[in-house]
Amino acid sequence: MTESNYTGLLLIGDPHLEGRQPGFRKDDYPNVILDKLDWSLKYARTNSLLPIILGDLFDKPRDNPTWMIGRLFEMMTGEILGIYGNHDVHYQPELTEHDSLSLLVKAGCLMMLSADQLWTGIINERPVVIGGSSYRQAIPKRFDPASCFAKTDGTPFTIWLTHHDILIPGYDEGQIKPVEIEGIDLIVNGHIHRRLETIQKGTTAWHTPGNISRRSRSDATKTHVPSVMRIDVEKESSEISYIEIPHASFDDVFHDAVIETAEKVGSSAFVAGLSELQSRRTSSGAGLKEFLKKNVDQFEPKVIEEIWKLAEEVTNE
Numbered sequence: 001m002t003e004s005n006y007t008g009l010l011l012i013g014d015p016h017l018e019g020r021q022p023g024f025r026k027d028d029y030p031n032v033i034l035d036k037l038d039w040s041l042k043y044a045r046t047n048s049l050l051p052i053i054l055g056d057l058f059d060k061p062r063d064n065p066t067w068m069i070g071r072l073f074e075m076m077t078g079e080i081l082g083i084y085g086n087h088d089v090h091y092q093p094e095l096t097e098h099d100s101l102s103l104l105v106k107a108g109c110l111m112m113l114s115a116d117q118l119w120t121g122i123i124n125e126r127p128v129v130i131g132g133s134s135y136r137q138a139i140p141k142r143f144d145p146a147s148c149f150a151k152t153d154g155t156p157f158t159i160w161l162t163h164h165d166i167l168i169p170g171y172d173e174g175q176i177k178p179v180e181i182e183g184i185d186l187i188v189n190g191h192i193h194r195r196l197e198t199i200q201k202g203t204t205a206w207h208t209p210g211n212i213s214r215r216s217r218s219d220a221t222k223t224h225v226p227s228v229m230r231i232d233v234e235k236e237s238s239e240i241s242y243i244e245i246p247h248a249s250f251d252d253v254f255h256d257a258v259i260e261t262a263e264k265v266g267s268s269a270f271v272a273g274l275s276e277l278q279s280r281r282t283s284s285g286a287g288l289k290e291f292l293k294k295n296v297d298q299f300e301p302k303v304i305e306e307i308w309k310l311a312e313e314v315t316n317e
């Protein structure tokens with residue numbers, strides 16, 4: 001096997017591209033996140049790193065704006081690896097021709113990794129193998145990287161991408177316990193939107209880099225700094241660092257927390273709450289729905305029904 005032109009890898013967590021504003025974001029989210037992905041890909045090229053996307057490139061699997069997919073065709077040039085996440089697919093766990101991500105795969109912009117589709121190459125004289133388990137695909141119990149290389153190539157370095165609910169301190173929804181996986185040095189998991197500590201199990205290190213975009217306004221997101229994970233591969237070792245992506249401050253990105261409940265019970269407080277919401281409106285209607293859930297019970301069932309109908313209409317969901 002011949003030496004590649006790379007000096008390492010750049011792992012890009014869950015971009016969640018979409019054409020609408022999510023939740024409480026008040027900036028131009030569709031373009032801001034595209035620009036973050038673009039910045040990451042350019043950083044990778046400039047530093048001779050192989051870019052890798054950890055799943056959830058899209059937030060919605062289908063009906064993504066054509067202008068956005070067009071921009072991706074322009075941006076995603078050269079070799080880019082990835083797996084798909086739960087947001088890239090629609091109900092069924094497989095990626096189908098109806099999902100936007102499949103366009104990028106067919107156009108050759110992105111190579112999907114799996115247990116059968118591995119990337120192999122020599123980086124700084126070290127044989128490197130990268131595999132992946134997309135959403136709901138099994139994580140291997142063991143792996144034999146030696147079969148990918150000639151004995152004279154040296155000791156392989158194996159990285160495995162996942163998009164799973166992994167049980168890491170700080171992420172309570174985890175189902176899969178990190179364990180040592182023979183033949184895999186690094187597991188890098190997407191799916192979890194904030195960076196968590198690395199868990200070392202025997203020879204396998206489980207990494208949770210977190211995503212490049214801040215989707216929700218929760219406290220956990222407040223402390224998350226949008227970053228990409230850089231792995232510099234050396235002949236005998238590897239070095240991991242996090243590269244901060246240029247981003248606006250939390251307060252410039254998110255609307256203030258919406259008033260919790262209308263203070264005085266009664267329709268006038270309700271209307272006052274609604275007008276306050278209007279001043280910081282979000283295009284997905286996130287604040288509106290939370291406000292209604294907390295405040296709508298004071299009305300007659302018929303009125304409640306009408307209010308929800310109107311809410312659905314204006315938020316178009």
Ligand SMILES: [Mn+2]
Binds near residue numbers: 055087190192
């Ligand atoms: Mn995600």
